Amino acid sequence: MKGWLGLLGCLVVVALIAVLAPNPATDVRRQWADVGVGEVGSLRLYDAEVTRVRTSTSVAADRYGDPLTSDAVLVVVDLRLRVRVRVSNFEGISLLTADDQSFLPRPEFSAAEPTQTQPGFTRTGTVVFEVPADRLAGARLLVEPDSTAFVGYDRAVRVDLGLGPDPVLGAAVTLDPPRLAVTR
Amino acid sequence: MTSPDTPTGLRAAVSSWRWLAWVLLSVLVVLGLVAALGGFARAAPLQGPRVDPGQAIELMRFRVAVDRVELVDVDAYGGDADPTLLVTLQATNTSDRSVSGLPSGMVAVVADGVTLPDGYLDGVGARGTALDPGHQQVTRFTVGWTATQAPSEVDVVVYDEKPPENYLDDGTTPDLDPSHPAAVAAVPVLDQRKRR
Numbered sequence: 001m002k003g004w005l006g007l008l009g010c011l012v013v014v015a016l017i018a019v020l021a022p023n024p025a026t027d028v029r030r031q032w033a034d035v036g037v038g039e040v041g042s043l044r045l046y047d048a049e050v051t052r053v054r055t056s057t058s059v060a061a062d063r064y065g066d067p068l069t070s071d072a073v074l075v076v077v078d079l080r081l082r083v084r085v086r087v088s089n090f091e092g093i094s095l096l097t098a099d100d101q102s103f104l105p106r107p108e109f110s111a112a113e114p115t116q117t118q119p120g121f122t123r124t125g126t127v128v129f130e131v132p133a134d135r136l137a138g139a140r141l142l143v144e145p146d147s148t149a150f151v152g153y154d155r156a157v158r159v160d161l162g163l164g165p166d167p168v169l170g171a172a173v174t175l176d177p178p179r180l181a182v183t184r
Numbered sequence: 185m186t187s188p189d190t191p192t193g194l195r196a197a198v199s200s201w202r203w204l205a206w207v208l209l210s211v212l213v214v215l216g217l218v219a220a221l222g223g224f225a226r227a228a229p230l231q232g233p234r235v236d237p238g239q240a241i242e243l244m245r246f247r248v249a250v251d252r253v254e255l256v257d258v259d260a261y262g263g264d265a266d267p268t269l270l271v272t273l274q275a276t277n278t279s280d281r282s283v284s285g286l287p288s289g290m291v292a293v294v295a296d297g298v299t300l301p302d303g304y305l306d307g308v309g310a311r312g313t314a315l316d317p318g319h320q321q322v323t324r325f326t327v328g329w330t331a332t333q334a335p336s337e338v339d340v341v342v343y344d345e346k347p348p349e350n351y352l353d354d355g356t357t358p359d360l361d362p363s364h365p366a367a368v369a370a371v372p373v374l375d376q377r378k379r380r
Binding site: 066104 | 311319
């Protein structure tokens with residue numbers, strides 16, 4: 001009888017954990033490194049640095065196609081990523097506004113995004129976000145680890161892009177393809 | 185050795201025929217019940233709240249308005265192409281995260297009660313389908329038109345999403361709900377064909 005009660009108690013505990021525990025897919029715990037533009041933040045597998053932030057209303061993916069024009073603001077973020085430990089794909093890059101809206105890089109410019117890189121190499125690339133002008137102030141770039149089968153506690157980098165409420169919109173931008181160099 | 189109670193020969197055959205009769209009777213009863221409950225009645229045509237062209241349709245993650253429908257026979261570069269219905273939509277992502285576009289199957293075109301097959305959503309010009317939070321942009325639904333006569337009007341049907349029912353995934357991406365339309369817009373077709 002005592003054994004059965006013990007089993008029942010354990011089952012109740014398991015049911016409580018299943019009901020009350022946060023969804024690990026939506027409540028991802030991170031150890032954030034907060035940095036600014038031009039500063040290096042470290043993830044477990046690579047170091048990330050935003051080297052330049054430009055804002056414009058017209059961005060072309062290359063010299064041949066039509067540019068994408070916008071009535072919002074196109075935020076062009078140049079990245080330098082130094083891979084230290086293991087091959088990385090840089091899939092966890094997003095822009096988070098001050099009111100917690102999450103923007104992904106515009107897929108029209110995927111050819112300029114940083115691509116898979118082996119340890120010992122440094123990749124430079126560019127991501128472009130389209131953000132309504134009134135949401136720009138305080139926007140941050142989030143660099144999170146590539147997703148794996150089990151999402152656990154991990155380190156990630158949060159970069160204050162230094163954008164104010166009235167960004168100066170620069171000239172039309174033409175993107176360069178991503179580059180690779182041996183890390184020195 | 186056979187026990188005296190076990191049917192053999194003709195009796196066994198009669199017994200198995202009786203089984204078959206029971207099965208057939210059961211099937212007939214089930215079919216009769218389905219028919220009595222209206223299960224074989226002709227399905228009602230697609231119905232949903234009627235909206236006007238340009239009127240906003242509020243969905244779970246999106247706000248969609250059907251701008252116009254054109255019948256064209258040129259492709260995006262101006263070359264000749266098969267006649268195609270182009271549905272121009274204004275789409276806004278009202279959720280708090282970017283999505284790669286309106287889900288496929290969210291929009292359908294019905295002409296004379298028939299849903300046109302093989303339509304797809306794409307962007308316009310240099311712009312793809314991805315929708316960022318709070319930014320309205322043009323998305324286009326393209327579907328082939330095979331009749332020579334242009335339709336005067338088509339129904340553009342928009343479906344909504346529902347919370348996902350798959351408890352194994354992370355529960356963040358809704359499923360499309362194709363059971364009933366969220367809205368139906370009757371839109372006049374602008375015939376822009378060069379060759380008729």
